[in-house]
Amino acid sequence: MADLLKGKRGIIFGALNEQSIAWKVAQLCAAEGANIVLTNAPVAARVGQTDELGKQLGAPVIYADVTKMEDLEKLVTESMAHLGGTLDFVLHSVGMSLNVRKKNPYTDLNYEYMHQTFDISAMSFHRLMQTLWKHDAMSEWGSILGLTYIAAQRTFPDYSEMAESKALLESFARSFGYHFGKAKKVRVNTISQSPTKTTAGSGVGGFDAFFNYADKMSPLGNANADDCANYCVSLFSDYTRMVTMQNLFHDGGFSFTGIATDLMESFSDQALGK
Numbered sequence: 001m002a003d004l005l006k007g008k009r010g011i012i013f014g015a016l017n018e019q020s021i022a023w024k025v026a027q028l029c030a031a032e033g034a035n036i037v038l039t040n041a042p043v044a045a046r047v048g049q050t051d052e053l054g055k056q057l058g059a060p061v062i063y064a065d066v067t068k069m070e071d072l073e074k075l076v077t078e079s080m081a082h083l084g085g086t087l088d089f090v091l092h093s094v095g096m097s098l099n100v101r102k103k104n105p106y107t108d109l110n111y112e113y114m115h116q117t118f119d120i121s122a123m124s125f126h127r128l129m130q131t132l133w134k135h136d137a138m139s140e141w142g143s144i145l146g147l148t149y150i151a152a153q154r155t156f157p158d159y160s161e162m163a164e165s166k167a168l169l170e171s172f173a174r175s176f177g178y179h180f181g182k183a184k185k186v187r188v189n190t191i192s193q194s195p196t197k198t199t200a201g202s203g204v205g206g207f208d209a210f211f212n213y214a215d216k217m218s219p220l221g222n223a224n225a226d227d228c229a230n231y232c233v234s235l236f237s238d239y240t241r242m243v244t245m246q247n248l249f250h251d252g253g254f255s256f257t258g259i260a261t262d263l264m265e266s267f268s269d270q271a272l273g274k
């Protein structure tokens with residue numbers, strides 16, 4: 001390890017279990033010398049293994065529901081008290097769609113659920129940044145990251161209302177990134193990650209086909225959770241201080257590939273029996 005984050009302080013949201021992207025990010029941040037606080041939804045204390053990761057890394061776990069302002073206030077103030085100062089990085093790795101969970105078709109969505117989905121998956125990013133802002137909780141040249149998916153730009157039918165959640169999330173990163181940059185030299189970005197085998201990822205209908213298609217289309221193949229952790233750490237490090245307000249594709253080239261040769265072959269007249 002290169003001690004890339006030596007002496008830095010951060011909060012990591014969303015490490016539910018070993019598959020979680022945030023789990024890998026937390027482990028790598030600690031290995032690179034950072035002091036971190038872990039957080040997750042209160043329900044994760046029952047259904048997840050966040051406490052176990054906390055023990056493994058010697059990091060406190062402060063549970064907070066991202067839809068509750070008072071939970072985020074408590075998380076930010078207690079994290080600063082525990083870590084002994086302002087924060088150098090924050091990872092928002094949170095997403096959940098009630099309509100996807102209930103398998104409601106896109107043409108027949110429940111709007112109460114949609115509100116909650118946007119609240120958990122997108123508005124929470126603004127709520128978090130506003131809390132950090134009000135408590136003057138970010139150090140100068142700090143880095144805030146959210147995780148997103150290319151369905152914000154292109155239609156993937158089974159991704160449903162999460163597509164709109166991600167479009168909103170990416171927009172919050174740009175807009176808040178402006179204010180945070182001007183006032184505190186803090187950068188805000190989103191990483192648009194390949195399909196990854198996690199609890200949230202596998203909840204999307206037809207995930208295995210999503211995953212295999214993207215893997216075939218991407219010249220480098222899909223980026224996995226460990227690759228994503230490497231990228232997150234680089235964005236928390238001092239080597240990326242001038243990168244802000246960006247949506248950064250981390251997908252093995254998927255986003256800029258028109259068609260992959262192995263897929264083309266399956267569409268030849270011969271393959272289609274024409």
Ligand SMILES: NC(=O)c1ccc[n+]([C@@H]2O[C@H](COP(=O)([O-])OP(=O)(O)OC[C@H]3O[C@@H](n4cnc5c(N)ncnc54)[C@H](O)[C@@H]3O)[C@@H](O)[C@H]2O)c1
Nearest residue numbers: 014016020021041066094095147148195196198199200201
């Ligand atoms: N897995 C993929 O294919 C993929 C691809 C691109 C982007 N992402 C994004 O990566 C992020 C992390 O997801 P993951 O794939 O690691 O899955 P995951 O299920 O491991 O993580 C999602 C986390 O969100 C947390 N969460 C849900 N509701 C919450 C609430 N009200 N308050 C606080 N936390 C809450 C869950 O407890 C969980 O820890 C999400 O934003 C997801 O959309 C995932």
